[in-house]
Amino acid sequence: MSTINFSAREINFKIVYYGPGLSGKTTNLKKIYEQVPAESKGEMVSLATEDERTLFFDFLPLDLGKVNGFKTRFHLYTVPGQVFYNSSRKLILRGVDGVVFVADSSPARLRANAESLRNLRENLLEYNLRLSEVPFVIQANKRDLEDAIDMDMLKRVLDPQGKVPFFEAVAADFDGVFEPLRAVATMVLEKLAQKA
Amino acid sequence: MLEPSLDLYGSTFDSVDGILRELLAKSRARYALIIDRKGFVLMHARALWAPRPPSLDSFATLVASNYAANRAIANLFGEEGFKETVQQGAEVGTYLEELGAEALLVTVFDSTAQLGRVKVATKQAADAIRVELENATEAPPDVDFDAEFQDGATALLDGLFGTRDR
Ligand SMILES: Nc1nc2c(ncn2[C@@H]2O[C@H](COP(=O)(O)OP(=O)(O)OP(=O)(O)O)[C@@H](O)[C@H]2O)c(=O)[nH]1
Numbered sequence: 001m002s003t004i005n006f007s008a009r010e011i012n013f014k015i016v017y018y019g020p021g022l023s024g025k026t027t028n029l030k031k032i033y034e035q036v037p038a039e040s041k042g043e044m045v046s047l048a049t050e051d052e053r054t055l056f057f058d059f060l061p062l063d064l065g066k067v068n069g070f071k072t073r074f075h076l077y078t079v080p081g082q083v084f085y086n087s088s089r090k091l092i093l094r095g096v097d098g099v100v101f102v103a104d105s106s107p108a109r110l111r112a113n114a115e116s117l118r119n120l121r122e123n124l125l126e127y128n129l130r131l132s133e134v135p136f137v138i139q140a141n142k143r144d145l146e147d148a149i150d151m152d153m154l155k156r157v158l159d160p161q162g163k164v165p166f167f168e169a170v171a172a173d174f175d176g177v178f179e180p181l182r183a184v185a186t187m188v189l190e191k192l193a194q195k196a
Numbered sequence: 197m198l199e200p201s202l203d204l205y206g207s208t209f210d211s212v213d214g215i216l217r218e219l220l221a222k223s224r225a226r227y228a229l230i231i232d233r234k235g236f237v238l239m240h241a242r243a244l245w246a247p248r249p250p251s252l253d254s255f256a257t258l259v260a261s262n263y264a265a266n267r268a269i270a271n272l273f274g275e276e277g278f279k280e281t282v283q284q285g286a287e288v289g290t291y292l293e294e295l296g297a298e299a300l301l302v303t304v305f306d307s308t309a310q311l312g313r314v315k316v317a318t319k320q321a322a323d324a325i326r327v328e329l330e331n332a333t334e335a336p337p338d339v340d341f342d343a344e345f346q347d348g349a350t351a352l353l354d355g356l357f358g359t360r361d362r
């Protein structure tokens with residue numbers, strides 16, 4: 001649920017980048033950080049291991065500016081994708097407003113994608129949330145790989161019912177990084193508008 | 197109906213602001229913040245003499261995550277949480293109190309303050325804030341986060357990334 005601060009006239013949303021290890025979640029945040037002008041972003045905080053694997057989370061606050069007199073902000077987080085960091089992943093999901101699932105297009109990671117998605121469902125349940133109720137999009141990253149898996153195949157595995165918006169991306173080149181963020185943000189705002 | 201995470205507006209806001217200032221005066225601490233457990237800053241106060249604080253967003257995110265991790269550690273041992281959360285460096289330290297299920301009160305102090313005083317003052321402030329929140333009766337201000345708000349926010353988001361050529 002968004003955090004509304006009436007006294008400071010601020011509304012804050014929390015977006016979490018989820019997905020298997022090395023799929024490119026941290027890369028998404030780094031590229032967003034590079035693209036956004038200085039006055040619209042805060043510091044990026046990364047809690048990572050020596051070899052740059054996410055240990056706890058990455059954090060990047062985006063400041064959109066004022067809408068209807070309210071300072072509107074999106075806080076972006078990544079989770080650690082490696083399987084054994086599940087307790088950290090769970091903690092990061094607290095208060096989540098929307099999720100971008102970063103899938104890896106390498107055929108060898110197909111099963112890891114599916115397992116990470118199942119893990120997301122399980123962890124959301126800890127907060128009494130069902131994935132179908134949370135604004136959710138999928139980014140198929142690393143489309144530049146020579147043996148990148150067929151998009152239809154990936155969709156069949158991750159979204160057999162065809163309900164989730166999909167975006168192809170080469171996050172390392174900032175291709176397809178903004179689109180899924182915009183899509184999930186729009187869904188989050190829509191949900192808020194319905195409640196208002 | 198939208199529920200703010202804590203009833204911090206109107207007269208409650210003013211009272212809590214007063215409590216934070218009193219906390220700073222009594223403890224001689226630098227800053228006092230109320231942070232929600234998701235990592236957002238809800239309120240903050242700074243002593244007149246204190247240096248400019250670091251990024252409060254980063255601070256709040258790290259405090260909330262650290263608190264959540266500590267709680268998870270305590271849970272591993274069948275504890276609900278740890279009673280005291282103190283961090284002390286050579287110059288600067290932090291002290292944390294829970295404010296109900298939603299929020300945290302954090303005091304940041306330096307070597308000019310005494311830890312004992314900081315603890316007592318922070319505990320007293322937390323009690324006083326809890327009482328204020330329990331007695332809060334004012335309804336939140338009426339704001340519409342409607343379709344118009346949605347369009348405005350989306351336009352700004354596009355603007356953020358619009359400068360690049362694709
Ligand atoms: N080929 C290719 N490589 C990419 C792309 N995006 C990211 N990478 C690379 O994939 C590797 C892992 O990227 P990260 O962003 O650290 O992955 P992560 O999902 O944050 O990994 P964890 O923190 O372990 O969960 C890095 O070497 C990136 O350079 C892409 O679009 N194409």
Ligand SMILES: [Mg+2]
Pocket residue numbers: 025026027052053054078079080081
């Ligand atoms: Mg990472």
